[in-house]
Amino acid sequence: MLYREAGDFKTTYREDNQTFPIRFDRIAYYTTVAAAFAVVPFFINDYWANAVFVPFLIYAIAALGLNILTGYAGQVSLGTGGFMAVGAYACYKLMTAFPEMSMVLNVLLAGLVTAGVGVLFGLPSLRIKGFYLAVATLAAQFFLVWLFNKVPWFYNNSASGQITAPERTFLGQFVTGAQTSASAKYLFCLAFVFVLALVARNLTRGTTGRKWMAIRDMDIAAEIIGVNPLTTKLSAFAVSSFYIGVAGALFFSVYLGAAEVGESFGIQKSFLILFMVIIGGLGSIFGSFAGAAFLVLLPVLLKNVLVGTLGWPTDLAAHIELMIVGALIIIFLIVEPHGLAQLWRLTKEKLRLWPFPH
């Protein structure tokens, strides 16, 4: 009986505009945030940080970014891996060129660089749509990976062709390099996730978000009511690429420590993040988190059950994981195109009426 909006009257438009209009949701949200910042860091160890929390947080940022572009603005992209690579390499170049610069600034600037590159590759979207745009972004993906492989300047001529993150501290704690503690990695990424999720929420509920969704739902009508398709599509590419660039920078510097572009930011990455967005829910902030959590946790869970408990060989478990993800994508696309977020919404609607469904 807790989950109610009755008796929870909104008396101002400001209250009506809030992110969680239902009190129960609000409390759940504050509790989660408080636990994430104040409880988890004390219990996290290297296994949980590297296997679950840090990848989840970083993928959540990437999924938010792709969701802004595809879910909100309706522009399909298969270039996410390539854009993450831009973020990673920009971060690497900044870290090595300016050793004194704050790591936060490195990551943000890497995001900005990626935003610029994203706008450039977003230009074709003004002429082409849907499938054709997907192919164009796919070309961007391959081009970017090729570029970072081919031009030694990007990896500072290192013999291995890899980029390796130097040690950097933030507020006196190591956040990159071998000495970084699990809790520092986690908190550093969490701070980015927290701020970027708030910003994504704010952008999507206001003017900019409405422009994006108008272009997504019916571009001709959008133009006739006064939406400039050029600036709207490019702003979606810019904001989305910024997020993906930040994710790429964190993925390389905090999570991996060293990266090779084809392996870490190949086409599989593009698909993985697209699947997160589809399974989580297109056009939903919550969905971006749900999708990232789902696809990070699923392999861990399957590995523990299939390999750990049942004693199956690792490669078989890996294949089964692929099959399960593939099947889920198809199921979601057919049965619930709005993903986990929609399932959650429907459950809440039921709950709101429970126990009197009529």
Add this chain to the structure above:
Amino acid sequence: MKDMSEGYVTADGRQIGGVLMEMKNITLRFGGVVAIKDISFDIRDGEIRAIIGPNGAGKSSMLNVISGFYVPTEGEVWFKGVRRGPMKPYQVARLGVARTFQNIALFDGMTVLDNIMTGRLTRMKAGLLSQALWYGAAEREEIAHREKVERIIDFLEIQNIRKTPVGRLPYGLKKRVELARALAAEPKLLLLDEPMAGMNVEEKEDMSRFILDLNDEFGTTIVLIEHDMGVVMDLSDRVVVMDYGRKIGDGPPEEVRNNQDVIDAYLGVAHD
């Protein structure tokens, strides 16, 4: 006909102003198809101007020329005494022209409220940073525009579906939401392409009342395409009649109704 350069007084005593928009010798071709053939007429400040004609006469095409969605092959469009050059549709919107579509063109994935708020996009100025932080200009602006939009929601009596995704609404309500979105722009000139098509008698009466009220209360100039002659006779001050891309009649409803060419066109005499 009497000189109307300074406007005229309608049958029900409303003062109509000078020329708001003038179409001069408009021709529109799609490849070999001539959708509009050398048509001229004007739209006056504050009037309800109907465009009627059989199917395929070129009415929607004419509305598209007015809204700037089509650039005429030949001819000139004058708005507020200035010749309008080739413009993008969103630029025309910023001049104060809003419209609804023959086939509803709402944003199905968004709520009714968000759809109507999009009608005010051209007036919202807060920067990206302010929006990202939901602070200062962005929040103030959101609330100020929400108040305007709520007035339209009250006016069109759609309070109870505010938060419903538009895709779930029945046809008649969608038409109403589309009108609300157009009104949210506070247009000088409102273009309605068959706003009552597919509605039952009761819904048509509601819609007619809204159209008259908004012309009366806000002084909005309205161009209306409609097949229901009863509605046209009741609502409009002057009527343009089109047939096969040509203009075959122009004047007050009762005059047009008795025009022999118009009667022929509607009975199909001239072409069969």
